[in-house]
Amino acid sequence: MIKKPRVRFAPSPTGELHVGNARTALFNWMFARHSGGKFILRIEDTDESRSALSYQINLYEDLKWLGLNWDEGPHKQSERLDIYKEHLQKLIEKDLVYPCYCTEEELEDERQALILSKRMPRYMGKCKNLTADERKQRENEGRSPSFRFKVHPQVIEFEDLIRGAMKFEGEAIGDFIIVRSNGMPAYNFAVVIDDHLMAITNVIRGEDHLSNTALQMMLYRAFGFEPPVFAHHSLIFGKDRAKLSKRHGSVSVGEFRKQGILPEALMNYLGLLGSSFTEGREILSREEMIKDFSLERSSKSGAIFDEEKLHWLNAIYIRNCKTEDLVARLKPFLEQAGYKTDAINTKWLNEVIELIKTELTTLAEVGSHIDIFFDDKYKMTTEAKEILEKDSARQVVKTFAEYLKTSDDTPQKLYPAAIKDVKEKTNAKGKELFMPIRAALTGKVHGPELDKVFAILGKDATLKRLKYFTA
């Protein structure tokens, strides 16, 4: 039997969940779900100064919102410190590490000196051959050491599932720190131990970790661990082809949520970005993406985040959303726009949303489309005013209102009959006929089909609005 894959998503809780990280999570999740393997969540919170619990909570919420459910974890590195200590001990025993007493200032000076002499800035091994006495002396000075891994010049090779054969000349790498002077493990050290102990079979992560992989491979060798299979996907860029960051606009999952992007749309878009699905399909449900997922189809080159395409997808997901369901999702946005949803008749609201569904690109826009149905939100745009300045237009509105007032038609027949009547009495047709009514009725020159607007508004509300123009 083939071992079921185990993959992990291992973010550090140092900020809002970035869409780039969300994409990495998505890839891992799809890989696990596609293969029937496990998706594990690990929190890399070894940087005490940058990690915050609030970000961690935020992260869980975002992942849940996206529907990226995990099978194990969250494992927190901050709770596994003993494990890293044990493993450091193992390497010390093998004489593969040494304590380094250099201060950050000293290291910075060394780096600057190397740069000045046009040499590669790297650690030159000052503390590598300290005698026991020298070490003792530094300890007595109150210095606590970091631990460095002894790097031997070597060629590192591995097979990347996305990029193929990778080869690194290890020469440029200096002895790197695996445990910091405060006792916390450094990234490359902790990942290797955790991935091994958690029996991770496939490491799927961003291309920014490609160089790190060489260091990690050395550690795998040092421990005698079997390395996992690596796959480094491309990064997401902003419009200027630099790594996507705050200055490019919205970049965190939370921001897109607040804008009224649907999680399905965001997942779909992220799955599409820097990748493709069978037969060029672009609109896929989670299930379809999982079924069709393949790392080999992941692009090697970076992809620019195209918010317009995201919006296009979002609009499609909104349109395809069942109206009842959409209304529920819309409620927070309506509240925010000043609508008291509790006070609105549900059946009526469903009808309204059904009508304006196709006009929405994001949920947050709902307020500016729905306002025409609320007396306290209804207001005249200047374009609408201009239309109603004409006498002929006012005549149309007046005739229309007159008919409504005096008619005893059934609600279904009322609107078509009224239009017919206005047509006959004023000779207006097409734009001349409908625009004045639209302008007076909705205060806008754009909007849903008038007969439907009328059906929702009803006779009384309509007459109330028309009163001003018929005086």
Add this chain to the structure above:
RNA sequence: GGUCCCAUCGUCUAGUGGUUAGGACGCUGGCCUCUCACGCCGGAAACCGGGGUUCAACUCCCCGUGGGACUACCA
């Protein structure tokens, strides 16, 4: 500077030696229509450059060029 990765329309991509280089977003022309949106039909738009290999290169190799990542006691 060093190590490494990448390179098809503006953008996301399909393509795996022989194609009119396909699709999608966006842009644009038209249809539908009281308007907007939706929908439908059409259009413009790309193989970074130079050498090879080959009967034949977008496709394979090399060199440039360009972009990116890493180069921390961050992950």
